[in-house]
Amino acid sequence: MLDLALEIAAELIRRPSVTPEDGGCQDYIEALLQPYGFRRIRIDRGGVTNSIFLRQGERAGCLAFAGHTDVVPTGPLIDWPHDPFAAVVENGMLHGRGAQDMKGGIACWLAASIRLLRDGVPIPTMQLLITSDEEGESIDGTIHIVKHLQSHGMLPDAALVGEPSSHRIVGDTVRRGRRGVMQVRIRFDGKQGHSAYPQDADNAIHRAIPALHRIIDLDWGNPAAGFPATTCQITNLNGGTGASNVIPGHCDAFLDIRYNPANSADEIESMLRNACNAEHVQLEFDRVADAFATPDGPFLDSVTRAIRDTMGIEPRLDTGGGTSDGRFLAKAGIPVAEIGLTNATIHQIGECVALEELAALSAIYASLIRNFEVNG
Ligand SMILES: [Zn+2]
Missing domain, CATH: 3.40.630.10 (Zn peptidases)
Incomplete structure (x- = not known):
């Protein structure tokens, strides 16, 4: 042969x-x-x-x-x-x-x-x-x-x-x-202002941190047979103007998720939406490859x-x-x-x-x- x-x-x-x-x-x-x-x-x-x-x-x-x-x-x-x-x-x-x-x-x-x-x-x-x-x-x-x-x-x-x-x-x-791959961009919107007058501003980084904490703590459940557990990594976090006295009006977080077939892409999206659980947040999902x-x-x-x-x-x-x-x-x-x-x-x-x-x-x-x- x-x-x-x-x-x-x-x-x-x-x-x-x-x-x-x-x-x-x-x-x-x-x-x-x-x-x-x-x-x-x-x-x-x-x-x-x-x-x-x-x-x-x-x-x-x-x-x-x-x-x-x-x-x-x-x-x-x-x-x-x-x-x-x-x-x-x-x-x-x-x-x-x-x-x-x-x-x-x-x-x-x-x-x-x-x-x-x-x-x-x-x-x-x-x-x-x-x-x-x-x-x-x-x-x-x-x-x-x-x-x-x-x-x-x-x-x-x-x-x-x-x-x-x-x-x-x-x-x-x-x-x-x-494994499946999903990439997510989360935009947190606030209102830019002077750090000495926070009552007139809305800090987008402060909005982002608790939401990202909830995302890090998400329980993805047991993986399907033969698969490692689903993982979610924050790969980029961008916010602030560079000035030390300006409250940022925007903060962007990027996630890279590697998931096993026990989680569906729909389920992952809804878990992330729930974790953000707020107004002034926009999520964009890129379903790179299904598990x-x-x-x-x-x-x-x-x-x-x-x-x-x-x-x-x-x-x-x-x-x-x-x-x-x-x-x-x-x-x-x-x-x-x-x-x-x-x-x-x-x-x-x-x-x-x-x-x-x-x-x-x-x-x-x-x-x-x-x-x-x-x-x-
Ligand atoms: Zn080949």
């Missing part, structure tokens, strides 16, 4: 595809999969290439794999040990932009699927959900694919995201969710089992890292797990992946596909 995964990964790397370009990667995948009974649904949007590759299964259930063909820019070419789009193999490593994030991961999924089909193994219905807009704005990519699946009654039973989630060894970490989580259950169990069977290790179910396209699938109610290559060189100059990692991840994916069941 390694030969096949390596060949596919190299072909993808040789098609330069810096966001939102696809560089012909999805056409290549289409040609590769066509002999095995996959058809392609193209749902491009806003300069982004999106494809659903679909194959009816011999077994019950529908398993999706989500990934992206776009890559981040190379940075200065002169600093690369090899041409980032040449896919050079040297000393057991494949070099090139996207080797880990995530053309390598896509190649492992393709190699695993093709290997099973060549061997005549009955497999479930398969969906390969590929966008060229993950590293950028993410507004015309996976979110758009999920809408298409939803409106056509095609949502899968479970989804794997092939982002490079592993830490030291392939399979040591599975992401089962991500999502896949609960304990048969799908996560099956992912753990596939890793245990192929690698002989017990993965850590984790919620760390930045946000990912998994959030769009999870929002549609689909159990999502992220399992991919290691991430030591992602987005770096000299991105590369060990060939043994490609072999390991292909084996994990093959085991997952082979043993996938509708409820597990």
Whole structure:
């Protein structure tokens, strides 16, 4: 399976595809999969290439794999040990932009699927959900694919995201969710005046302090399974004119909130409004990314089992890292797990992946596909 995964990964790397370009990667995948009974649904949007590759299964259930063909820019070419789009193999490593994030991961999924089909193994219905807009704005990519699946009654039973989630060894970490991010600006309004005549003024900092105390003391409750508690940090506090004898008329506080799925964005907003609990306060909320989580259950169990069977290790179910396209699938109610290559060189100059990692991840994916069941 390694030969096949390596060949596919190299072909993808040789098609330069810096966001939102696809560089012909999805056409290549289409040609590769066509002999095995996959058809392609193209749902491009806003300069982004999106494809659903679909194959009816011999077994019950529908398993999706989500990934992206776009890559981040190379940075200065002169600093690369090899041409980032040449896919050079040297000393057991494949070099090139996207080797880990995530053309390598896509190649492992393709190699695993093709290997099973060549061997005549009955497999479930398969969906390969590929966008060229993950590293950028993410507004015309996976979110758009999920809408298409939803409106056509095609949502899968479970989804794997092939982002490079592993830490030291392939399979040591599975992401089962991500924390949400909300940023908040709170403006406290008073009335500017002379500090010797406070009766004629209204100190905005004095309004802010008790409200911010209440915010610091908020009880966010117990976190969802596998998540750290919600945190709220005051990151900036600006008030005053700089003069020592002027009562400030305005004070701005900025909050950065990292929350787990036991708190909803709506709940957080209303808790903050209640904590401010006053007139002359304006709150602005920026919902940067929603929290999502896949609960304990048969799908996560099956992912753990596939890793245990192929690698002989017990993965850590984790919620760390930045946000990912998994959030769009999870929002549609689909159990999502992220399992991919290691991430030591992602987005770096000299991105590369060990060939043994490609072999390991292909084996994990093959085991997952082979043993996938509708409820597990
Ligand atoms: Zn990625």
